[in-house]
Amino acid sequence: MADPARAFVAGHPIGHSRSPLIHRFWLDRLGLAGSYEPLDIAPDDFPFFLAGLSASNWAGGNVTIPHKQTAFAAIDKRDAAAEAIGAVNTIWKERGELAAGNTDAYGFAANLDDWTPQWRAGQRALVIGAGGASRAILHALLQAGYRHIDLANRTRDRAAELADLFGESIHAAPLAAIDERAADADLVVNTTSLGMSGEPPLMLDLDKVGDQAIVTDIVYAPLVTPMLAAARDRGLTVADGLGMLLHQAVPGFERWFGVRPLVTPDLRAHIVADL
Numbered sequence: 679m680a681d682p683a684r685a686f687v688a689g690h691p692i693g694h695s696r697s698p699l700i701h702r703f704w705l706d707r708l709g710l711a712g713s714y715e716p717l718d719i720a721p722d723d724f725p726f727f728l729a730g731l732s733a734s735n736w737a738g739g740n741v742t743i744p745h746k747q748t749a750f751a752a753i754d755k756r757d758a759a760a761e762a763i764g765a766v767n768t769i770w771k772e773r774g775e776l777a778a779g780n781t782d783a784y785g786f787a788a789n790l791d792d793w794t795p796q797w798r799a800g801q802r803a804l805v806i807g808a809g810g811a812s813r814a815i816l817h818a819l820l821q822a823g824y825r826h827i828d829l830a831n832r833t834r835d836r837a838a839e840l841a842d843l844f845g846e847s848i849h850a851a852p853l854a855a856i857d858e859r860a861a862d863a864d865l866v867v868n869t870t871s872l873g874m875s876g877e878p879p880l881m882l883d884l885d886k887v888g889d890q891a892i893v894t895d896i897v898y899a900p901l902v903t904p905m906l907a908a909a910r911d912r913g914l915t916v917a918d919g920l921g922m923l924l925h926q927a928v929p930g931f932e933r934w935f936g937v938r939p940l941v942t943p944d945l946r947a948h949i950v951a952d953l
């Protein structure tokens with residue numbers, strides 16, 4: 679009989695990662711004998727780790743900060759989402775060779791599908807932030823058919839760079855413009871760290887936002903950020919960010935362990951208890 683599959687999450691640092699909690703919950707619930715292990719790998723060591731991976735007994739794993747771009751550059755076989763986003767977060771083997779993908783856009787879309795499938799009917803979005811997470815969300819929104827995306831960022835050049843990369847549907851804007859741009863948006867997304875525990879809140883005035891607008895945050899600690907609380911008070915549909923974290927883990931688990939796991943309320947409760 680084959681040995682149980684082993685998967686990793688590699689980052690630096692890695693102590694903050696909640697991925698082991700998620701994958702071990704599924705392994706346990708599904709009664710599978712595999713394992714999922716956090717690996718703290720310094721940037722200088724990461725290329726050597728990757729080089730030894732195909733001959734190792736790892737089935738694959740997740741990569742997180744600061745290795746997502748390094749893994750992208752090192753693994754030639756990449757899925758379409760990784761190509762569009764320019765980073766990978768999931769590695770597996772195909773016929774003994776490494777393959778890589780990015781599941782963040784999938785996680786973002788699957789989370790919104792859970793909260794409000796109506797989001798797919800939207801055309802205009804306001805995305806705040808132009809970092810790594812923003813790239814995945816722009817890809818998800820374009821895939822879902824969004825035609826006009828205002829991309830507001832503190833550092834204007836980063837927004838302009840993503841607008842160049844993702845094409846004419848993306849319109850770079852200064853952070854000062856978010857109140858005005860939110861007025862036309864079917865969907866408002868915060869991809870910055872503003873609103874996270876210990877960080878200042880994102881200052882967004884929702885007074886002019888349409889009643890049908892959906893507001894979501896990728897921050898999930900706290901679960902209800904000040905922006906989501908304000909949106910809820912205003913009577914808007916909201917989606918918190920925890921489901922993106924949970925759903926992005928699904929495709930990797932299926933690749934390594936051979937079973938597609940479900941994002942269930944008890945998994946959510948398990949992670950919430952650790953926030």
Ligand code: ATR
Nearest residue numbers: 807808809810811812831832833836869870871872
């Ligand atoms: P991630 O991979 O999570 O997206 P990142 O690449 O470091 O992380 O991007 C963080 C995002 O949060 C950026 O859009 C950043 O704005 P800048 O590009 O101007 O740095 C944004 N951000 C972080 N702290 C912020 C703050 N205090 N005010 C405004 N934007 C902030």
